[in-house]
Amino acid sequence: MGFRFRRSLRIAPGIRLNFGKRSMSLSLGPRGASVTIGGRGTHANVGLPGTGLSYRHRLDSPGGQRRAERHRARERREQVHTEARQRAAALTDVTLALGDRGELLVTDRQGAPLSRAHRRLLWKQHGDAITAWLHERMDSINGDVGLLADIHLDTPAPDDAPHDIPAPFAEPAPEPPATPSMAPKPAPPEQPEPGLLTRLFGLGEDAHAERTAAAQAEHRRRYRAWLERERARAEQHRRAVSRWQQAHADWRRRKAAHEAAEAERLRAFAARLRTDQKLMEALLADALDQLDWPRETLVDFEIQPRMASVWLDVDLPEIGDLPQREATLAKRRRRLLVKDKPKTRLRQEYARHVHGIVLRMAGTVFATLPAVERVVLSGYSQRLDPATGVVNDDYLLSVDFDRAGFARIDFDALERVDPVAAVAAFPHRRRLLKRDGFRAIEPFVMPGSVG
Numbered sequence: 001m002g003f004r005f006r007r008s009l010r011i012a013p014g015i016r017l018n019f020g021k022r023s024m025s026l027s028l029g030p031r032g033a034s035v036t037i038g039g040r041g042t043h044a045n046v047g048l049p050g051t052g053l054s055y056r057h058r059l060d061s062p063g064g065q066r067r068a069e070r071h072r073a074r075e076r077r078e079q080v081h082t083e084a085r086q087r088a089a090a091l092t093d094v095t096l097a098l099g100d101r102g103e104l105l106v107t108d109r110q111g112a113p114l115s116r117a118h119r120r121l122l123w124k125q126h127g128d129a130i131t132a133w134l135h136e137r138m139d140s141i142n143g144d145v146g147l148l149a150d151i152h153l154d155t156p157a158p159d160d161a162p163h164d165i166p167a168p169f170a171e172p173a174p175e176p177p178a179t180p181s182m183a184p185k186p187a188p189p190e191q192p193e194p195g196l197l198t199r200l201f202g203l204g205e206d207a208h209a210e211r212t213a214a215a216q217a218e219h220r221r222r223y224r225a226w227l228e229r230e231r232a233r234a235e236q237h238r239r240a241v242s243r244w245q246q247a248h249a250d251w252r253r254r255k256a257a258h259e260a261a262e263a264e265r266l267r268a269f270a271a272r273l274r275t276d277q278k279l280m281e282a283l284l285a286d287a288l289d290q291l292d293w294p295r296e297t298l299v300d301f302e303i304q305p306r307m308a309s310v311w312l313d314v315d316l317p318e319i320g321d322l323p324q325r326e327a328t329l330a331k332r333r334r335r336l337l338v339k340d341k342p343k344t345r346l347r348q349e350y351a352r353h354v355h356g357i358v359l360r361m362a363g364t365v366f367a368t369l370p371a372v373e374r375v376v377l378s379g380y381s382q383r384l385d386p387a388t389g390v391v392n393d394d395y396l397l398s399v400d401f402d403r404a405g406f407a408r409i410d411f412d413a414l415e416r417v418d419p420v421a422a423v424a425a426f427p428h429r430r431r432l433l434k435r436d437g438f439r440a441i442e443p444f445v446m447p448g449s450v451g
Contacts, residue, residue: 157367166262287368312376356419376446
């Protein structure tokens with residue numbers, strides 16, 4: 001559709017011959033409402049007679065057919081998109097699993113394996129999500145190897161003595177009263193203008209003077225009322241400031257008394273930390289309870305203040321609690337490679353983990369109780385006796401740490417410390433064989449204990 005200019009030749013009433021650049025056409029009907037027949041089809045014309053400006057619409061246009069074709073093509077495209085969305089939805093509703101050796105198993109909602117074509121489409125559409133899932137499975141199989149092998153990296157230095165934190169003075173300081181804003185003064189009255197007769201002939205001068213005097217008197221009355229209100233407001237503020245000053249002085253006295261009491265309590269805490277056995281037990285129990293262990297680790301301890309020593313029995317994890325297999329992502333990143341760990345490496349990881357536990361626990365005792373000079377730690381584990389079939393609590397190692405020797409460790413570079421060698425630097429009992437791992441030992445015995 002559009003507007004156009006054209007020229008025409010009238011050949012009979014109501015009939016015109018139209019000339020175009022490439023063809024001619026015949027128009028029937030009066031100007032402004034005619035029908036044109038030509039090589040380009042039949043058009044209805046609506047125009048403005050005398051101007052040559054008209055609006056055309058094709059009557060025999062194949063546009064209806066083209067519109068129908070476009071509509072059918074749009075429906076076909078929508079159908080293709082719908083089928084693609086349905087396939088994608090079907091592929092997202094799948095179950096991912098790993099085979100024994102790390103191969104990726106994909107099944108649909110009915111539990112049937114996906115076809116090769118659908119697997120290709122699945123990887124194309126959701127490859128990143130599947131790779132992330134494989135990484136999660138890999139981390140689950142491997143466990144937190146870093147935390148297991150390097151648990152000693154969180155060992156505190158023996159001079160990291162605990163200190164009580166002073167309780168802040170919780171009462172907020174009283175707020176000073178806000179300074180009141182002064183109300184605006186009453187505006188002076190406007191002087192009434194004398195009338196025309198008064199200006200020309202002096203008539204009504206007395207009335208004009210009376211109006212002027214009344215306006216001035218009203219202004220003076222308003223000013224006195226404003227002044228009284230401002231004086232009362234200022235006096236009220238002065239009293240509020242006086243009350244605040246007294247309240248603030250009382251608050252400062254209470255704050256000073258609180259801070260003095262806290263300082264005395266902290267001095268008493270430092271002394272109690274070396275003499276009060278109940279406080280020492282409570283602090284050590286809390287410190288050991290706060291330790292983050294990757295496997296369950298049970299501890300029994302006894303403090304001997306007079307001997308400045310602590311004895312601990314630690315229920316260590318078993319070697320079977322460590323990850324027994326290891327997984328890596330395959331080169332094409334579409335499956336995992338899962339294999340059993342070699343027995344020798346598994347025993348090495350277990351030995352490093354156990355010694356790391358012992359080292360970290362001894363450091364926690366020294367850091368929590370500054371009066372303790374000696375920590376004797378014995379670790380045991382539940383193991384099967386193949387001769388009897390009974391599970392026994394076998395002690396695996398027993399170490400006698402002293403504070404001075406423990407302080408020689410470089411706690412700023414624990415990543416360079418081998419926990420197995422660090423524990424071996426102290427008096428210890430341990431039978432650690434490269435081929436067979438730990439053998440049972442007799443631990444150090446606390447003086448006065450039975451057995």
